[in-house]
Amino acid sequence: MVVTAPLSGIALPLHKVPDPVFAKAIVGPGVAITPNAEEQLVLAPISGRLIKLKAHAFVITGPDGHSILVHLGIDTVQLNGSDSELIATEGQQIAAGEPVARWHPERVIAAGLSPVCPVIALEASPEVITTIAEGPVLAGADLFTWT
Amino acid sequence: MDLTRLVSCKAGLHARPAAVFVRAVLDSGASIRISREDRREDRREDRREDGREDGREDGREDGREDGREDGREGGAPVDARSIVSVLALDIQPGDLVVLSGDDEELLDRLAAMLEADQ
Numbered sequence: 001m002v003v004t005a006p007l008s009g010i011a012l013p014l015h016k017v018p019d020p021v022f023a024k025a026i027v028g029p030g031v032a033i034t035p036n037a038e039e040q041l042v043l044a045p046i047s048g049r050l051i052k053l054k055a056h057a058f059v060i061t062g063p064d065g066h067s068i069l070v071h072l073g074i075d076t077v078q079l080n081g082s083d084s085e086l087i088a089t090e091g092q093q094i095a096a097g098e099p100v101a102r103w104h105p106e107r108v109i110a111a112g113l114s115p116v117c118p119v120i121a122l123e124a125s126p127e128v129i130t131t132i133a134e135g136p137v138l139a140g141a142d143l144f145t146w147t
Numbered sequence: 148m149d150l151t152r153l154v155s156c157k158a159g160l161h162a163r164p165a166a167v168f169v170r171a172v173l174d175s176g177a178s179i180r181i182s183r184e185d186r187r188e189d190r191r192e193d194r195r196e197d198g199r200e201d202g203r204e205d206g207r208e209d210g211r212e213d214g215r216e217d218g219r220e221g222g223a224p225v226d227a228r229s230i231v232s233v234l235a236l237d238i239q240p241g242d243l244v245v246l247s248g249d250d251e252e253l254l255d256r257l258a259a260m261l262e263a264d265q
Contacts, residue, residue: 019163027166027230051235057162059234067231069162077161122231 001062003045004096005143006070007103007117009035011133014118019074022118027069029129030120031144033137037106037115041099043139044088045070045119050100053090055081058100059122066146067122072103074114083107097140121146151247153184154258160238168260169230177250179257180224183236184243227257 005011012032017023022032044050048062056076061067076083084103088094105115121129124146132144160168172179224247225232238244244261246254 021163021166026170027162051231052237054161059231061231069234071162075163077159122234123229 001046001064001066001146003068003119003121003143003146004043005033005133005137005139005141006042006045006100006119007033007035007040008139009033009117009137011135011137011143012116013132017074017116017118018114022071022074022120025126027071027118028120028122029124029126030068030118031132032116032118033143034116035103035105037109039102039104039106040139041087042070042072042084042101042103044094044096044098044100045143047094047096050088050090050092050094053086053088053100055079055084055086055101058088060094066124069118069120069122070100071118071120072101072115073105073108074116076108076113079108079111079113083111119143149249150251150254151245152254152258154244154246154261156238156242156244156261157240157263159240159242160233160236160244160261162234164260165230165233165238168257169228169233171257171260172227175250175253177248177253179227179246179248179253181227181233181236181247182224182245183221183238184245185221186239186242 012034017032046062048060051061052059057071059069084101086101088100108115128147130145
């Protein structure tokens, strides 16, 4: 399964994420994106069902049962949704590339928090995550492959 | 599973604490289940771009017993080794959860983790 970038920015290896739980892949393997610091549409990285949709994070489960978590910024749960507006609805089916939310990373930065977005393959073992993007990425472009 | 523990999740179980909790369960090697109790009122923290209420309909095509109609009701216990299942419970600050398993010491430890101010 190809996982595409939910946002535009610069790919950041997971171990460089400024949060030990993500950096040590305790949540799961994957890659992060340092987003361009401007309002962005956050796109679904895979097709599937939006099993969880919060202001700062969402999980999509694909037809093969694989789930991807996108977390908008670090510790942003404390902003209580002031940095995003939801577009999709929890529970709906969504196609890769469709917008999930409108997000304002610049507000996260202004609040003194990190806007880095981990994109995580939940319950995957690290070796099945391959062809991880490096450098600048555009929303919708290939980010990594879950074999 | 013999033992159950009713726990108040002070800070909720979003991605970070859920991952730490699931890691503790996995590291123990034990089989633990977790479920969320019904809550009295639904919390709507998310703002919608179109101004609509977050209309959570159920209708789970995958047949999992969640029992969530409008997000208030808890559901059937899930495997606490699965971060996807734990995240799908949507445990908010103040929610009551039930942990079940055979290992009392482990249940104590997990309960303390959930009750802590994260």
